[in-house]
Amino acid sequence: MGKKTQSCVLLLLCLSGLVHCSAAFVLWTAIVEISYERNNETVDKYCECGVFGREASLMKAEGIVTLPKGDPRGCGPDPGYNRNSSSPPWIALVKRGNCTFSEKINAAKGAAGVVIYNVDGSGNSTTPMVHSDAPNIVAIMIGNILGKELAKLVKNGTDVVMFIEVGSPHGPWTDTYWLYFLSIAFFIVTAASIAYFVFISANRLYNLGMHRRNEKKLKSEAKRAIRRLQVRTLKRGDEETNFDTHMCAVCIDAYKAGDVVTVLTCDHIFHKACIEPWLLEKRTCPMCKCDILSALGVEEEVKESIPVESPPEVTVITVAGGETMYEVPLSDPGSSGPERQQHRYDNRAFEGDSEAARG
Template sequence: MGEKTQPRLLLLLFLSGLVHCSATFVFWTANVEISFVNSYNETEEKYCECGLYGRNSPVRSASGIVTLPVGDPKGCGPDPVYGRNTTSPPWIALVKRGNCTFGEKINAAKRLGAAAVVVYNVDGSGNSTTHMAHSDAGDIVAIMIGNTQGMEIVRLLKNGIDVQMIISEGMAHGPWMDTYWLYFLSIAFFIVTAASIAYFVFISANRLYNMSRSKRNENRLKSEAKKAIKRLQVRTLNRGDEETSSDSSMCAVCIESYKVGDVVTVLTCDHIFHKTCIEPWLLERRTCPMCKCDILKALGVEDDRKESFSAESPPDVTVITVTGDTLYEVPLTDPGSLDPERQQHRYDNRAFEEDSEAARG
């Protein structure tokens, strides 16, 4: 694979890991609807969003007659008996939490043909539920309900009342579903958006400013170039001129030989060009096409910035002067002060002179 595909693979791995991590924080509630015929021969229906899908359970609907395990209500053991061993009519196993793993409970009911498994919580837990992890028992709907709801259904079944249950998908829940998370994400989104817009505006304004400044500088230089062009020598070639008598003489801009009657411009470097050729060139480049001589400098048309810079006084520079046998320190900005008596620093130069005479022999 090429180097260009490696960043794409890394991005795909990062996104897949992000999706996997996000999925671990998501859980689905389950709608539980039960119906039964009471002692008055009336059909009662109860509905609540009180179930919680297991982490390894498919999130889909299921329905059937609720069935309790015979003997152990927790449905543990190798082959717990439910009184049913077929898938017709559909039935749902209702077991209590405890004694064995969720996977063992679910697999035991799945082997006997249950359409779904409902686990109700332990005594004293009220209507609270928890996330069931059953990685060894998948491909069957498994939910958990609270102890209160579970015990109510158990009492109905022990009284000989058939209970029909329908399980359906509820709502997805996760950390970003929380109100505070929504506030946080909204604020973060607006901050990132505002920062992006501010950055874009800053970059655009800076680019426009640079373009405007460059345009102003270009216009100023063109104006100076026009002034310089007016000061250049212009003449008309006549018969007998060196330029018209030699075939090797030609304009370096249009690459054509000079003819009698051509109007030419003579630059400060003495190079000659057709007037109509060199003037557009000088407006754009301001230099000789042959020797790159700057006509603005040659004609004294200086840049304002250069003039302001040259107008500034030079910094104080100290130089060393030699007078007789003594070395003096003299400021460059005070050339009139050459009196050795006024200087603060003196250096003995005799040793230097003796070394020089010894070197000369």
Template sequence: MGKKTQHCLLLLLCLSGFFHYSAAFSFWTAKVEISYVNSNNVTVDKICECGVFGRNSPLEQASGIVTLPKGDPKGCGSDPVYNPNNSSLPWIALVGRGNCTFSEKINAAYRQGASGVVVYNVDGTGNNTMQMSHPEGDGIVAIMIGNSQGMEVVNLVKNGTVVQMIIDIGRDHGPWMDTYWLYFLSISFFIVTAASIAYFVFISANRLYNLNMHRRSERKLKSEAKKAIGRLQVRKLKSGDEETNSESNMCAVCLESYKAGEVVTVLTCDHIFHKPCIEPWLLDRRTCPMCKCDILKALGVEEETKEILTANAPPEVTVITVMGGEPMYEVPLTDPTSSDPERLQHHYDNSAFEGDSEAGRR
């Protein structure tokens, strides 16, 4: 496994840890009951399970007269002034979200004697709520309600209506994942995905580059090999030559005995082969089929070209061993129908011997 893959997996594990940490939180809903006398002198009672207890709020019941802060409706500042109608009765602060932290809002109301704090969400959010985090304001019951529900009570109080509110414990809902964690995980997922795609593109481009370099090196080496093969000794067999006197003398490439009039190539290791047989072999394998002697090295082909080819070379092709009683040589598994001219052409250089070769075949 590559280092890049290990880093991606490590990042995913970290994100998974964050997810489980966030998911460990559960939230409790709050039952909110309000009671007031309307303009027709009729008592109106409303109850809904529409609040959410703050993350640091004690899960306790609270009740009292709803009281709004004077001046700033969001309850911010050093000490927002609350003026309950009857200071001897318990009261609940109703403030809007924003301008300062939840802890500041809650502590400001708590210092002035509120038995609970209700924060309603910002304008335009309807009845949406969230679980507040207020680590510095954990000594008082605090819940959040939706904007529509909060503004309904605010308008009643501003019109002079006395609203009695009871906050009670609802149900446990968990695990809880707030919006910020969702944003964080979404962005993290996007970053990991983008990094993975970028890494894939980089690896693909690098492989294509190496493949292109290998092909160039291969072409350069073959070009040098053609020149080197042109310097090998080539001769035409005669009827009195040693190679034609016995059928045991045969070309190790095609397994055919030598005959008078055939053109053969003598390698630097003194092994001989049919010229049309050995030249394609040397271009492909570059070693003697019998003793594995490095022909190109012996002929002085520059080692730098071979080193470049070796560094960029892909895995070697599969080979089979041709059996003739005993293993004799290895040949590559190539497509006999290949249109590669370098594999099909038998005569590259040594043009001076082409006439001799034609005469031998006749």
């Protein structure tokens, strides 16, 4: 059962490791909403077409779309933006390429968020961004077509307001085959756990039932033994009633004339009403622990077989008579074979010294 427990624990650890590794590959989409004025009309567009960076903050952001003054890729320590403060909120729109994502994000200081659009010829496709040197900021990637459209509007002097919201997760957890695998693994672990606990419970119930049956048989044997015990009624003048020192060891009351007592095989007496319940449970004398079943020759049909280990041998030195010898086993008592030998020592020399000392 110990090996089964270890197997279940290892399987759970493996599954937790798979969950932890898979969580690192989960990507969150970004919902992008833009709003601007054209010919005195408000144009609103809405799409779930962005992807958050791996180290980005998963939170909402909004602001006026702002381009770098020079290089549209926003590289360099100071690419220059028309808005250097965070009020009113603004969102930097830069093109992918020439430098790392972290450099682009760090260059847009004060922005409520950074939107990076993909390279030319990539359509509206996006790729995951890794920007470990610029964490904890709203940073998303959008497709090239949408990015060029927004850049063109801003260059023409149109104020474009962008709203960014957190979309849905995508990754191994959302893959159909991965979900099937997880479902099967979860079912296997659950079934193994249930089977293990059912086995443990059944084993305990079986052992409990065996114990109860053995106790029932032992009580039956004890009843047979109790019926064979001597029962008598105390009378005035009996030794047990003459001294207060004689008392029942079960109820600690002194014996009185008229008390019905039971005499055990060890000659200890007790009140009949006190000793019978005790014998049914213990089957031994409360004072000397004498087993009434063995003393009366009553053998129970079924007893729990409990292996009893014999105590280790103990060296015993016996001194007796004129030809006294010490018999001392020098080897390990637990060893066997020719190495286990006993040596005898003559004790007469010690006796002579003792007599000389006594004068």
